[in-house]
Amino acid sequence: xxxxxxxxxxxxxxxxxxxxxxxxxxxxxxxxxxxxxxxxxxxxxxxxxxxxxxxxxxxxxxxxxxxxxxxxxx
Amino acid sequence: xxxxxxxxxxxxxxxxxxxxxxxxxxxxxxxxxxxxxxxxxxxxxxxxxxxxxxxxxxxxxxxxxxxxxxxxxxxxxxxxxxxxxxxxxxxxxxxxxxxxxxxxxxxxxxxxxxxxxxxxxxxxxxxxxxxxxxxxxxxxxxxxxxxxxxxxxxxxxxxxxxxxxxxxxxxxxxxxxxxxxxxxxxxxxxxxxxxxxxxxxxxxxxxxxxxxxxxxxxxxxxx
Numbered sequence: 001x002x003x004x005x006x007x008x009x010x011x012x013x014x015x016x017x018x019x020x021x022x023x024x025x026x027x028x029x030x031x032x033x034x035x036x037x038x039x040x041x042x043x044x045x046x047x048x049x050x051x052x053x054x055x056x057x058x059x060x061x062x063x064x065x066x067x068x069x070x071x072x073x074x
Numbered sequence: 075x076x077x078x079x080x081x082x083x084x085x086x087x088x089x090x091x092x093x094x095x096x097x098x099x100x101x102x103x104x105x106x107x108x109x110x111x112x113x114x115x116x117x118x119x120x121x122x123x124x125x126x127x128x129x130x131x132x133x134x135x136x137x138x139x140x141x142x143x144x145x146x147x148x149x150x151x152x153x154x155x156x157x158x159x160x161x162x163x164x165x166x167x168x169x170x171x172x173x174x175x176x177x178x179x180x181x182x183x184x185x186x187x188x189x190x191x192x193x194x195x196x197x198x199x200x201x202x203x204x205x206x207x208x209x210x211x212x213x214x215x216x217x218x219x220x221x222x223x224x225x226x227x228x229x230x231x232x233x234x235x236x237x238x239x240x241x242x243x244x245x246x247x248x249x250x251x252x253x254x255x256x257x258x259x260x261x262x263x264x265x266x267x268x269x270x271x272x273x274x275x276x277x278x279x280x281x282x283x284x285x286x287x288x289x290x291x292x293x294x295x296x297x
Contacts, residue, residue, distance in 0.1 A: 007262065009253045010186060011193025039249075043265040045201065051219075051296070054269035066197070068262040069254070073279040074245030 002060055004028055006035060006067045017060065025060045032058040032065070039070040187255065194257035201261065206294040210260075215293035218264045220271040226293055227263045229256045232281055239286050246278035 002025075004015035015031055017024035036042060036056070043052035044062045052066065059065070199207045202216070210216055214229035225244075226234040232243035248259050266274045 005197055007194075007248075007254060007258045009190065011190035011255060012197050012258065041262075041266065041269075043269045045265075051268035052265040054266075064200075066261070066265060068248070068265060070249040071246060071262060071266055071274075071277060072249045073277045074247055074281075 002028065002062060003064045004031065004067060005064065006031075006040075007069055012066075019060045028060070029058040032067070035067050040067045041071070042067050191255040191257060194255035194261065198257055198261055201264070202294055202296060206296070208294075209292065210294035213292050213294065215291065216260055216264060217290075217293040217295035218267045219296065220267045220274070222271055225263075225267055226291070227260050227267070229260055233263060233278065235275075235278075236290075237286070241284045241286055243281040243284070244275075244278035245281050246274065 002017045002019055004017075006013045006015065015028055017028040019025060032042065042055050042058075043066045044055045044059065045052045045064045045066060046062075055062070055065070195207065195211075198210065202210070210229075216227045218225045218227055224236045226236065228234070233246055235242040235244050246263065248254050248262050251259050263274070266277075
């Protein structure tokens with residue numbers, strides 16, 4: 001199962017997909033792409049404790065993707 | 075002469091008030107100084123008219139009537155003053171209602187933020203594990219290893235970039251960061267350091283420098 005965690009003002013929102021289910025993968029990809037367009041950054045986190053790596057395209061095989069709003073310098 | 079203390083005047087018709095006045099003041103309405111005082115205050119009244127009293131009650135805030143003897147006889151709330159007081163009362167009631175509404179809104183906002191922070195900590199728990207989360211809860215700090223440098227990301231305050239001989243304070247955060255739970259800000263910075271350190275250092279503003287730590291402060295770190 002894949003998992004998108006989208007950060008928001010009410011805490012993160014979870015979107016789950018089954019990599020074998022095309023409809024779920026497509027729906028998750030649409031969500032992913034729309035948020036990337038809005039300026040969110042995506043980080044793939046494979047296993048517990050692993051360092052995240054930034055991705056720019058939706059990877060249905062990624063275990064967990066965290067979508068982070070834009071980061072700015074203070 | 076005993077002071078006149080009736081409150082009948084307020085809200086009564088002018089003629090009733092007038093009769094009431096006559097029955098309580100021995101000098102009666104013919105008393106020169108009384109009329110003088112009334113007329114000088116209302117400016118329009120004619121002494122022998124019932125309307126005088128009506129005008130009086132309607133248009134002055136506090137009336138004080140003097141007899142020939144020169145004693146203070148009456149000090150009453152008039153209709154105008156009553157209207158002002160009622161208006162003030164309504165105003166206070168309205169602002170109190172608004173204040174209560176605002177307090178309720180603040181309370182809801184506070185509860186939502188707390189719930190959001192709990193969710194953010196659940197996400198951090200997935201990333202660092204239970205033991206490290208305990209340390210994070212205690213210190214509000216997370217140690218993050220980048221490719222070039224190490225960092226301490228704090229729940230509140232600057233990100234500390236640890237260099238060989240100094241500590242650099244970096245100002246970097248989520249855009250509109252007050253909108254998000256504090257721990258989401260920590261997670262976002264951790265991910266950016268690990269995933270794209272170059273972008274992280276380019277984005278951050280270097281606030282100030284300090285000597286290197288003799289001993290690293292207690293922080294949660296990756297297991």
